Amino acid sequence: MSDGAASPDLSAEVEGPHEGGFRARAAITTERGGPRYGEFSEQVRTLMDNVRYACPTPELVDELIDTLAEINDKLAAARIDEWHSPSGTRIDLPARGNINLPPFDVTYLNDDGAFATLTFRDFHLGGNNAAHGGQIAVAFDELGGYASAVAIQGVSRTAYLTVQYRSITPLNTPLQIRTWADRIDGRKVYVKGTLHDGDRLCAEMEALFIKLNPGQR
Numbered sequence: 001m002s003d004g005a006a007s008p009d010l011s012a013e014v015e016g017p018h019e020g021g022f023r024a025r026a027a028i029t030t031e032r033g034g035p036r037y038g039e040f041s042e043q044v045r046t047l048m049d050n051v052r053y054a055c056p057t058p059e060l061v062d063e064l065i066d067t068l069a070e071i072n073d074k075l076a077a078a079r080i081d082e083w084h085s086p087s088g089t090r091i092d093l094p095a096r097g098n099i100n101l102p103p104f105d106v107t108y109l110n111d112d113g114a115f116a117t118l119t120f121r122d123f124h125l126g127g128n129n130a131a132h133g134g135q136i137a138v139a140f141d142e143l144g145g146y147a148s149a150v151a152i153q154g155v156s157r158t159a160y161l162t163v164q165y166r167s168i169t170p171l172n173t174p175l176q177i178r179t180w181a182d183r184i185d186g187r188k189v190y191v192k193g194t195l196h197d198g199d200r201l202c203a204e205m206e207a208l209f210i211k212l213n214p215g216q217r
């Protein structure tokens with residue numbers, strides 16, 4: 001490991017019983033990456049927002065390439081495996097610290113399913129100031145996975161996921177996303193979801209998640 005990488009948390013709890021290539025229990029952390037990791041993630045999101053909307057001069061592009069190459073060298077030296085990175089495990093941060101997801105904050109996660117406040121950013125632009133449909137599916141897959149996880153108390157993978165786009169989903173607006181397990185049939189978890197902008201329904205989701213067998217990748 002390079003100087004730039006923090007020591008991984010290799011506690012038994014985090015390492016957990018893991019079966020095959022997929023861990024039966026996701027690591028839950030609040031300290032990896034340190035107290036400013038959330039601020040760092042937000043800078044990355046802002047970078048992507050600005051890249052989406054900027055029209056830099058060729059000179060500025062030259063300058064930015066050098067700056068970004070320097071940043072990438074530092075981050076590459078701090079890379080670690082997916083199980084021990086802060087991204088995806090920092091449950092105290094929006095979207096578990098995963099900048100690949102639209103940032104969301106979970107309000108509840110229980111037998112009723114999951115409810116979160118979620119905001120699509122400039123970099124989630126589809127067109128005409130509205131969110132990209134694929135990004136809406138990403139949000140439903142993530143929160144649908146939460147509803148499935150609590151329903152079966154285990155890990156599942158998405159077999160299918162369909163989205164009905166009912167009205168325009170705005171960017172930079174706190175939205176309400178809800179998912180719940182509608183029915184369980186053996187390993188099959190049928191999950192439904194809704195995305196609202198206040199009273200207005202933006203999209204609906206129906207998905208099938210399959211509980212993984214022990215050792216299944």
Ligand SMILES: CCCCCCCC/C=C\CCCCCCCC(=O)SCCNC(=O)CCNC(=O)[C@H](O)C(C)(C)COP(=O)(O)OP(=O)(O)OC[C@H]1O[C@@H](n2cnc3c(N)ncnc32)[C@H](O)[C@@H]1OP(=O)(O)O
Binds near residue numbers: 144149159186208212
């Ligand atoms: C306060 C905050 C706290 C935070 C805490 C967080 C905790 C939350 C924890 C974690 C959250 C994680 C959230 C992330 C979620 C993201 C999930 C993804 O994106 S997964 C990637 C995309 N999906 C794939 O890559 C799958 C690829 N496909 C497969 O691997 C297989 O096809 C799989 C596993 C889906 C099924 O394969 P088989 O071999 O295990 O099972 P077979 O026998 O084929 O199917 C089982 C039953 O399901 C039906 N089935 C399977 N696929 C179907 C389909 N597409 N349509 C309809 N039925 C299907 C079959 O007909 C069968 O039914 P019959 O038992 O016979 O009745």
